[in-house]
Amino acid sequence: xxxxxxxxxxxxxxxxxxxxxxxxxxxxxxxxxxxxPAVSPAAVGSSQPVQMPxxxxxxxxxxxxxxxxxxxxxxxxxxxxxxxxPGTPPQVPLQSPTGLPPLExxxxxxxxxxxxxxxQARWSPLPLATFFTEGWDQPFVLPTTGGxxxxxxxxxxxxxxxxxxxxxxxxxxxxxLFYANSVLxxxxxxxxxxxILDYTIFVPFNRRFEIELDWTTIxxxxxxxxxxYHGNIGDLTVSPRFQLSETKNLGTMFxxxxxxxxxxxxxxxxxASVAPEYSFWWNAWGNWVLRGSTGVSVPTNHAKxxxxxDYYNRLGVGYYLKGRDDAWLHNAQVYLLAExxxxxxxxxxxxxxxxxxxxxxxxxxxxxxxxxxxxxVPMVGPKAYTYxxxxxxxxxx
Numbered sequence: 402x403x404x405x406x407x408x409x410x411x412x413x414x415x416x417x418x419x420x421x422x423x424x425x426x427x428x429x430x431x432x433x434x435x436x437x438p439a440v441s442p443a444a445v446g447s448s449q450p451v452q453m454p455x456x457x458x459x460x461x462x463x464x465x466x467x468x469x470x471x472x473x474x475x476x477x478x479x480x481x482x483x484x485x486x487p488g489t490p491p492q493v494p495l496q497s498p499t500g501l502p503p504l505e506x507x508x509x510x511x512x513x514x515x516x517x518x519x520x521q522a523r524w525s526p527l528p529l530a531t532f533f534t535e536g537w538d539q540p541f542v543l544p545t546t547g548g549x550x551x552x553x554x555x556x557x558x559x560x561x562x563x564x565x566x567x568x569x570x571x572x573x574x575x576x577x578l579f580y581a582n583s584v585l586x587x588x589x590x591x592x593x594x595x596x597i598l599d600y601t602i603f604v605p606f607n608r609r610f611e612i613e614l615d616w617t618t619i620x621x622x623x624x625x626x627x628x629x630y631h632g633n634i635g636d637l638t639v640s641p642r643f644q645l646s647e648t649k650n651l652g653t654m655f656x657x658x659x660x661x662x663x664x665x666x667x668x669x670x671x672x673a674s675v676a677p678e679y680s681f682w683w684n685a686w687g688n689w690v691l692r693g694s695t696g697v698s699v700p701t702n703h704a705k706x707x708x709x710x711d712y713y714n715r716l717g718v719g720y721y722l723k724g725r726d727d728a729w730l731h732n733a734q735v736y737l738l739a740e741x742x743x744x745x746x747x748x749x750x751x752x753x754x755x756x757x758x759x760x761x762x763x764x765x766x767x768x769x770x771x772x773x774x775x776x777x778v779p780m781v782g783p784k785a786y787t788y789x790x791x792x793x794x795x796x797x798x
Contacts, residue, residue: 492519492520492522492523493522493523494522494523494524494525494539494542495523495539495540496525496535496539497531497534497535497536497537497538497539498538499538499539500538501538501540503538506538506539506540506606506607507606507607509540509541510540510541510572510605510606510607511541511572511604511605513540513541513542515541515542515543515572516543516769516797520542520543521542521543521544521545523542524542524543524544524545526647526648526649527608527609527644527646527647527648528646528648529645529646529653532609532643532645532646535609536607536608536609536644537607537608537609537610538607539607539608540607540608541570541572541605541606541607541608541611542608543572544559544569544570544647544652545649546558546559547559547649547650547684547690548649548650548684549650549684549686549687549688550650550683550684550685550686550687550689551685551686552686552687554687555686555687555688555721556684556687556688556721557684557688557689557690557719557721557734558721558732559652559682560690560719560721560734560762561795562692562717562719562734562736562738562760562762562773562775563577563738563758563760563773563774563775563791563793564715564738564740564758564775564777564791565680565692565693565694565715565717565738567654567656567678567680567681567682567692567693567694568652568653568654568680568681568682568683568692568694569644569647569652569654569682570603570605570608570611570642570644570654571603571605571611571797572603572604572605572797572798573602573603573769573795573796573797573798574600574601574602574603574795574796574798575600575601575602575773575793575794575795575796576598576599576600576793576794577597577598577599577600577601577773577791577792577793578596578597578598578599578791578792578793579595579596579597579598579599579789579790579791580594580595580596580789580790580791581594581595581596581597581622581785581786581788581789582594582786582787582788582789582790583786583787584622584623584785584786585783585784585785585786586623586628589783592622592623592628593622593623593630594622595620595621595622595786596619596620596621596622597617597619597620597621597635598617598618598619598620599615599616599617599618599635600615600616600618601613601614601615601616602614603642608644608647609643609644610641610642610643610644611641611642612639612640612641612642613638613639613640613642613656614637614638614639614640615637615638615639615640616634616635616637616638616663617634617635617636617637617664617670618634618635619632619633619634619635620632620633620634620635620664620668620670621633621668622668622669624666624667624668624669625667631665631667631668633664633665633667633668633670634663634664634665635663635664635668635670636660636661636662636663636664636670636671636672637660637661637663638658638659638660638661639658639659639661640656640657640658640659641656641657642654642655642656643655643656649684650683650684650685651681651682651683651684652681652682652683653679653680653681654679654680654681655677655678655679655680656677656678656680657675657676657677657678658674658675658676658678658696658698659674659675660672660673660674660675660676661673662702671702671703672700672702672708673700673701673702674698674699674700674701674708675698675699675701676696676697676698676699677696677697678694678695678696679694679695679696680692680693680694680695681693681694688720688721688722689718689719689720689721690718690719690720690721690734690736691716691717691718692715692716692717692719693714693715693716693717694713694714694715695713695714695715696712696713697710697711697712697713697745698710698711698713708747709744709746709747709748709751710744710745710746710747711742711743711744711745712742712743712745713740713741713742713743714740714741715738715739715740715741716738716739717736717737717738717739717758718736718737719734719735719736719737720734720735720736721733721734722734722735729765729766730763730764730765731763731764732763732764732771733761733762733763733764734761734762734763735759735760735761736759736760736761737757737758737759737760738757738758738760738775739755739756739757739758740754740755740756740758740777741753741754741755742754742755752783753781754779754781754785755779755780755781756777756778756779756780757777757778757780758775758776758777758778758791759775759776760773760774760775760776760791761773761774761775762774762795769796769797769798770794770795770796771794771795771796771797772792772793772794772795773791773792773793773794773795774790774791774792774793775790775791776788776789776790776791777789777791
């Protein structure tokens with residue numbers, strides 16, 4: 402693709418993201434807490450790095466987009482369940498200043514019950530205008546289900562998606578399995594398959610701040626001097642996440658992914674990078690949800706001379722399917738996510754990666770377990786792989 406073509410795609414995707422952000426600005430105001438039943442969000446949003454673009458030298462690591470774990474934590478219970486049990490004292494949101502010491506706020510964020518309808522009565526909106534003064538001394542509480550957006554009825558829990566869990570805080574962990582078919586090697590020739598097992602956990606400290614830890618526990622693909630399969634641990638990514646605002650229908654977030662070179666060069670790892678990112682989740686209309694993110698990934702170690710700086714955008718739409726509460730599979734969502742990842746600095750040729758990822762998620766049984774699945778398909782070439790199958794098992798704690 403020509404440089405002009407790449408620039409046009411950047412401008413188009415950035416413009417769409419910007420327009421959506423402007424549309425959402427009026428919603429970043431405090432809203433009264435709805436007396437309707439509490440919601441249980443199940444979430445997943447992490448997908449393993451996509452190798453981009455192909456590296457002509459298999460011994461050199463290929464920087465990848467930050468791994469957004471498949472997790473946006475799932476919640477238990479029925480989003481349409483009735484309210485508190487008879488005799489249960491009503492709970493009210495804690496307003497800043499709460500007077501709670503920081504260690505107690507952290508402890509309660511990690512251990513308090515947050516998935517029952519009564520627990521979610523503690524939720525209240527967090528305006529952007531009070532970012533520096535509100536929420537830092539409040540224990541994490543699970544956000545309620547969306548209110549149906551512009552339609553004003555229906556709504557969706559704040560699930561996370563494979564490859565995109567932005568806009569919302571979670572308290573959950575998950576394992577994610579990736580299988581990339583026919584990975585592109587040096588000289589733009591297929592070079593076997595790639596297998597990745599990834600572990601991600603979200604650790605909330607309060608309502609404004611949490612840390613995501615994303616570790617590639619094992620990666621296997623061809624590389625090294627002999628271009629044979631190597632199985633090694635991969636890089637660790639540490640992501641501080643700041644909740645900018647949170648209302649009934651909208652969540653906005655700023656996060657920075659710090660990639661730590663704990664992996665082996667033979668597998669395209671051993672890369673240090675910094676990737677600041679803005680993301681949003683929006684219950685736009687009824688059961689329909691829009692979410693997206695935009696950011697830049699900059700290598701900071703030896704990859705500065707052999708790697709690539711990438712500008713990436715994601716934009717997706719999903720639909721919530723509640724199902725029967727007593728069914729084995731319920732609280733489901735189907736979605737389609739588009740990702741554009743363009744190389745803006747580094748060795749030539751500088752390629753552009755664009756993919757579509759249809760996916761689904763569903764709660765399994767009555768507890769806090771969720772199953773995710775998706776197929777990522779590159780749409781423009783040279784393609785990093787023919788397709789990538791992704792599966793995740795998510796548990797909210």
